Amino acid sequence: MCNIRKLTQADKAELPHLSTLIFPSHRDTLIESLQETADSFSFVAEIDDTVVGLALVERGEQADSATLHSVFVQKPYRRRGIAQALLERVSRSLVEQGCAFLEASYTSRLKTRETLEALLSNDGWSSPWKRILFCRGDILRIQSEASWVKRAQRTSRGFSIFPWAELSQEDRVELEAGIEAGSIPFELSPFYKEELIQWETSVGLRYHDRVVGWQVNHLIPELPATIRYSRTFVEERFQRMGRAITLMSESVRRHCELVQSEYPHFLSDVAYQREAMVRFYERHLCPHSESVYSSFGIKKQLQVS
Ligand SMILES: CC(C)(COP(=O)(O)OP(=O)(O)OC[C@H]1O[C@@H](n2cnc3c(N)ncnc32)[C@H](O)[C@@H]1OP(=O)(O)O)[C@@H](O)C(=O)NCCC(=O)NCCS
Numbered sequence: 241m242c243n244i245r246k247l248t249q250a251d252k253a254e255l256p257h258l259s260t261l262i263f264p265s266h267r268d269t270l271i272e273s274l275q276e277t278a279d280s281f282s283f284v285a286e287i288d289d290t291v292v293g294l295a296l297v298e299r300g301e302q303a304d305s306a307t308l309h310s311v312f313v314q315k316p317y318r319r320r321g322i323a324q325a326l327l328e329r330v331s332r333s334l335v336e337q338g339c340a341f342l343e344a345s346y347t348s349r350l351k352t353r354e355t356l357e358a359l360l361s362n363d364g365w366s367s368p369w370k371r372i373l374f375c376r377g378d379i380l381r382i383q384s385e386a387s388w389v390k391r392a393q394r395t396s397r398g399f400s401i402f403p404w405a406e407l408s409q410e411d412r413v414e415l416e417a418g419i420e421a422g423s424i425p426f427e428l429s430p431f432y433k434e435e436l437i438q439w440e441t442s443v444g445l446r447y448h449d450r451v452v453g454w455q456v457n458h459l460i461p462e463l464p465a466t467i468r469y470s471r472t473f474v475e476e477r478f479q480r481m482g483r484a485i486t487l488m489s490e491s492v493r494r495h496c497e498l499v500q501s502e503y504p505h506f507l508s509d510v511a512y513q514r515e516a517m518v519r520f521y522e523r524h525l526c527p528h529s530e531s532v533y534s535s536f537g538i539k540k541q542l543q544v545s
Pocket residue numbers: 309310311312313314317318319320321322323324325352353354355356358359360362
């Protein structure tokens with residue numbers, strides 16, 4: 241007989257076993273979820289007092305949504321409806337809390353992707369949609385193979401490229417105002433995770449004295465020896481003129497010349513809604529990458545009574 245219950249602080253001693261039922265990257269959230277006041281919570285499935293399955297959920301910043309981080313059932317107990325029972329319990333609990341949506345994301349690298357999609361489809365979730373395209377590989381390969389990097393890059397009259405570390409306080413105030421006003425999309429903000437910016441390879445683009453674009457890169461604590469090409473932006477009126485590619489190319493040049501021995505790898509990602517950039521990735525970056533994958537979003541509308 242399978243019993244589903246919420247984890248509490250009283251389960252703390254079980255953490256070593258519980259941690260085997262989630263991806264390591266979610267361990268801290270699992271620990272938090274034991275606290276009554278946390279935004280996250282976990283349900284477990286027990287058979288004969290042994291935990292054989294776990295679902296971990298976190299309430300979103302918006303009060304009406306939550307994220308399913310993980311659902312796992314130990315191998316000998318699969319295909320008995322245990323994950324389904326965990327998900328039903330999660331949904332019921334969220335409805336009681338007034339939550340309208342449950343969301344999840346995963347990448348095409350997930351080995352059990354088809355199983356997860358079958359499980360969520362069975363539980364009434366939407367079809368998955370593509371969110372982000374990722375390319376990973378060796379930066380020297382990009383430099384030696386990619387025609388857009390090999391070609392000498394020139395900036396046209398009035399434009400100049402500068403090291404992002406030289407951004408002035410005045411520039412910052414103006415860009416922050418642009419983000420606030422919505423003329424610069426928040427998700428392309430150059431001020432994202434500033435403590436992790438990789439300064440030697442991050443560059444900005446000026447048109448006369450105004451900053452109109454950037455390629456801002458980051459270090460990723462979980463991925464050593466890798467620079468993430470994370471924020472590529474050129475103001476709308478200067479787009480479609482190869483300027484974003486000039487910026488990326490300058491970044492690659494600096495990466496190879498200044499820090500390649502310390503960071504031989506790159507990770508570059510773009511949201512699927514940026515169609516022109518996705519086409520550029522597909523034609524000019526994916527073919528020179530070691531690994532290309534996508535992330536997907538998926539959503540369940542909860543019945544709020
Ligand atoms: C995914 C997982 C949690 C499913 O657990 P489970 O307890 O076996 O799932 P259930 O028995 O509740 O399955 C419910 C429905 O999901 C679908 N499903 C589950 N496993 C499936 C599989 N291997 N192939 C196809 N459909 C599957 C079926 O529709 C199933 O209903 P049915 O058995 O009546 O056909 C389990 O396989 C697992 O822990 N995998 C590894 C961890 C993982 O990848 N988690 C997802 C990412 S966080």
